[in-house]
Amino acid sequence: MAVSKASKDWNGGGFTGRRRTTAIPAAQGAVVEECAVDACGKPAGRAPVPGMVRVRGGRDGAPAHWYCPGRCAAIARARADLRQAGARTEEEGS
Known part of the structure; x- marks a missing residue:
């Protein structure tokens, strides 16, 4: 497959429309790191630490x-929304 000069210029010569012959390097580090805040994820009641966010079930x-x-509150809210929509999480056996 011939690639035009304009296409090579546009893509910096990198994309030629052909299959990649080298492996894509694996991501470094975990996608989701464990939270370092001791009280994060504690069941609701009195706020364990000032500034914590209560996320409904x-x-x-x-x-x-x-x-x-x-980040932690956003993930928890998203999971609660998914549960309400009927989606199953990994712990529930997706």
């Missing part, structure tokens, strides 16, 4: 928990 009866603000 799903309609399936899952209890609410406390999470550190930011």
